[in-house]
Amino acid sequence: MAEAAIVSLESYRQESLEQKFRERLHKELDKWLDLLENAMDDREKLSGLWGITEGIRKQREALIGTVAREWIEKEYASYLDQEHANCPVCGRWLKRQDVCQRTLETMIGQITIHRPYFYCSVCRHGFYPLDEALNLSSRRKQYDVQEAAADLAKEMPYEKASQLFTKLSGIPMSDHLMHEVTNAAGDELNVLDVSPTLDEIAEKIQEVSVGRKWRPIMVLAIDGADVATRPESAKGSGRGRKKHRARRARWKGEWREAKGFRIYLVDDERIVHLLSWHQVQDQWELAASLKQVKEAGLIDETLVRLCVIADGSQWIWNQVKALFPTAHEILDFYHCSGYIHEVASNQYMDNPLKAMEWVEATMARLFCGEADKVIWGLERMKPRDTPSRQSINRCCRYLKKHLDRIDYGSHRKGGYPIGSGGIESAHRFICHARLKRSGAWWYVENSNRILALRCADYNGTFERVFQRYVQKDQVSRIT
């Protein structure tokens, strides 16, 4: 009986809180409607529906911000009138020092809160329990704004991103802040941070395996793309134009390779993307991230038939042999054609038609798995001059060295792809679309942060990656 009375008292308290919350909001809505009416009377340029929506849009922040503030006051009531708190460092029982105002910028507008402040004079530690309960960012612009900003800035230059963001959201956001937030979100990410989980990959493998006699083919394509980089020494203090020019004159840009790989499944004519990872890095760093992927079990050769497609770089094949000794190795058909073209343009210099016909016939033979016949033909070719002889020798050496990898006839019979078209398109999308712009020279660490965020986006893990940043940021704020 007594228990029932307590329960009903509690539910009565809840109801009256809810009641008061609604009453307050109804009053705020009335106030807002007055505000809106005045604003609509002053309306100028736009007429019709656009005029109405634009008028409301401009005022919406005042209303929605109030709703959010009231909601916080309802849900976090205990934090708002908190008189005492334990110091999070030494555990001392502290009395409230003050109630301070703070304005938060969020995607739904500004929210102003008033919350208790505590200070431990022994630890010299001040804190706001409500801020911690709400997981607030120490920046004025909160995480929802930061995520949207990083999302946009990974797609386009900061200046453009800042203009668009401000226009679409109504939240002023400088390109400098865009840059800062994006770099913070993309900082210290490794391949596993941006990878789908083991379960997500297993699920995709399962989908492609249905109704198949053989394990599906998983392709690991490795390749590089050039990125214009600038040295760390180009950084300096001050933002003056003169200083900038002076610095610019001192540093020299360098083209560096964004090395990367893409892992996907072949489902007949369709590619099922699993994972992309591209960074401006050397071969050892690339190998280390491949090793991480392997050790995390993301490439499970009991579930798939693994094939590796790459160009002729020896270091790639050395790494592949060490990490995936049983993988099916394929030399990218299109990279291979470069050597054939070189022979043709030297040998049939005066006869472009003959050069073209020879390339077509030779590529067709390679396509059919007749690499040995191509080599036989090359060895019997009469070079017209020294450059021609050199290119013939180069081509022969290349084909002989990769003989097993260019058995395109049997590759195709096994259902394997013979070109790394899949990674070329990933490269264009991930690297070129954002990094290759005229006059844009990147600091390596900044380009890698952008690349990591773009890979995450491509892999479908962007939101997860951003949440990771939020958690890290929270930890660093508290400690």
Ligand SMILES: [Zn+2]
């Ligand atoms: Zn303390």
